[in-house]
Amino acid sequence: MTSNTADGTVRSAEVTDRIRTAIVAGEFAPGQRLVEADLCELFHASRGVVRAALMDLTHEGLVERIANRGARVRSVSVEEAIAITEVRMAVEGLCAAKAAERITDEEITELRDIGRRMQDAMRAGEVLVYSELNGTLHDRIREISAQPVAADVLSNLSARNVRHQFRLALRPGRPQISLPEHLAIIDELCARSPEGAERAVRRHVASVIEALREFDTAQASPASGLVR
Amino acid sequence: MTSNTADGTVRSAEVTDRIRTAIVAGEFAPGQRLVEADLCELFHASRGVVRAALMDLTHEGLVERIANRGARVRSVSVEEAIAITEVRMAVEGLCAAKAAERITDEEITELRDIGRRMQDAMRAGEVLVYSELNGTLHDRIREISAQPVAADVLSNLSARNVRHQFRLALRPGRPQISLPEHLAIIDELCARSPEGAERAVRRHVASVIEALREFDTAQASPASGLVR
DNA sequence: ATGGACATTATTGTCAACAATCTTGGTGAC
DNA sequence: GTCACCAAGATTGTTGACAATAATGTCCAT
Numbered sequence A, B: 001m002t003s004n005t006a007d008g009t010v011r012s013a014e015v016t017d018r019i020r021t022a023i024v025a026g027e028f029a030p031g032q033r034l035v036e037a038d039l040c041e042l043f044h045a046s047r048g049v050v051r052a053a054l055m056d057l058t059h060e061g062l063v064e065r066i067a068n069r070g071a072r073v074r075s076v077s078v079e080e081a082i083a084i085t086e087v088r089m090a091v092e093g094l095c096a097a098k099a100a101e102r103i104t105d106e107e108i109t110e111l112r113d114i115g116r117r118m119q120d121a122m123r124a125g126e127v128l129v130y131s132e133l134n135g136t137l138h139d140r141i142r143e144i145s146a147q148p149v150a151a152d153v154l155s156n157l158s159a160r161n162v163r164h165q166f167r168l169a170l171r172p173g174r175p176q177i178s179l180p181e182h183l184a185i186i187d188e189l190c191a192r193s194p195e196g197a198e199r200a201v202r203r204h205v206a207s208v209i210e211a212l213r214e215f216d217t218a219q220a221s222p223a224s225g226l227v228r
Numbered sequence C: 001a002t003g004g005a006c007a008t009t010a011t012t013g014t015c016a017a018c019a020a021t022c023t024t025g026g027t028g029a030c
Numbered sequence D: 001g002t003c004a005c006c007a008a009g010a011t012t013g014t015t016g017a018c019a020a021t022a023a024t025g026t027c028c029a030t
Helices: A010-026 A036-043 A047-060 A078-102 A103-122 A127-145 A148-169 A174-192 A193-222 B013-024 B038-042 B049-061 B076-101 B104-122 B127-145 B147-170 B174-190 B194-224
Strands: A065-067 A070-073 B063-066 B071-073
Touching: A010 A036, A010 A047, A010 A148, A036 A047, A047 A065, A047 A148, A047 B049, A065 B071, A070 B104, A078 A127, A078 A148, A078 A174, A078 B076, A078 B147, A103 A127, A103 A174, A127 A148, A148 A174, A148 A193, A148 B147, A174 A193, B013 B038, B013 B049, B013 B147, B038 B049, B049 B063, B049 B147, B063 B194, B076 B127, B076 B147, B076 B174, B076 B194, B104 B127, B104 B174, B127 B147, B127 B174, B147 B174, B147 B194, B174 B194
Parallel strands: none
Antiparallel strands: A065 A070, B063 B071
């Protein structure tokens, strides 16, 4: 049951969600123009709500708008994905440090459990399960840190990056690299060491950046340097 | 010459700017309700543009909106100001590190010049000049770092914090504390030391947090603990 | 052919009216 | 007196129509 009105039109938040989903899922390709009238027809909504949705998504960094010239799906270059991840590294480091100070005994067992399940998933080759656990781990650290501003910033940053994030997770060999890093983060948190946790998070995200860079060149070189 | 239309109504961006200015200047007090109809009359704009402006400002963190219940000026508690500043610390640390890697010789002389002028301003007791130089220093570091995402996040964070930032700068004795910290940042940047610059920035922002905390208790205690 | 002025079209920006929703004050039953 | 309920008012959410703007195509002079 959606929050549609009786006549089949949808509310503002719904339209925002649906456009966001479509962008994240790749149904709207990066760079594609988003003409308000088209979206109205597609979602059976009025232009007002579509406009509002586009404004929201612009602030989320998923859509790019130029005055009087319309909106388009923002295409995040690898370069920008790296910049986003660099900031994530700084802020997640902060979260980890704060989480290490505040973590409770129950949360420690919870994180250890997540770590175990990540190991299992990797051994079983369950890439998607691993990727999902990865997400919950990062989320839980945010929550434990009790730093609402950081959580806000991070949710914004990862929204922009979903595409790269996703493609990266599916890279063969990637879980093998990131698993020990994740386990190290969990260890430091459970040892209640703020400095250690921050260091571990930074090491991890630095390795993500490294992988993004490799991904960039790996993509560019098969076309014998003509791309970019 | 503003971007007004012939009949005296104003464009969307104008209204956003004017509301933002009014909030930052304190004309709209924290917690004050912002009724769309009132703002329409005040700025001679239609409700559509006022709504858009409020949405923008909501994303900037200056305004708080609850569905069907309207918007109000977001009141940033000292607690939240500290959280904001903590994130700023992390991100500005990143900027400083990157800036130290990229800084040119011209920029080094420029920063040294800012440092000298800050010393002069403090010796002369010119608090406002000092405060302004403080702002330009932080801005220049951002620019030199060439980290657009970090710049984005930071501009958002400081927009939310203007009020506390301002009150803090006017505190007697504050420049005496922060000046050496600023000079240390400049020194590390000019020495092109990423780690040193990040450390110096963190030390500085940590001292800002400390000052915010003191400010909090200094405000609370005169009322003999009844506040909070 | 080419380049510039002009009309055309596609698209976004703005507005005022209407609908939905929440708050507030009152009324009556208990 | 207090609670639930309902009506009235205030305020936000939505819509479709209209205005303004930028992109595109056309025509004519050179």
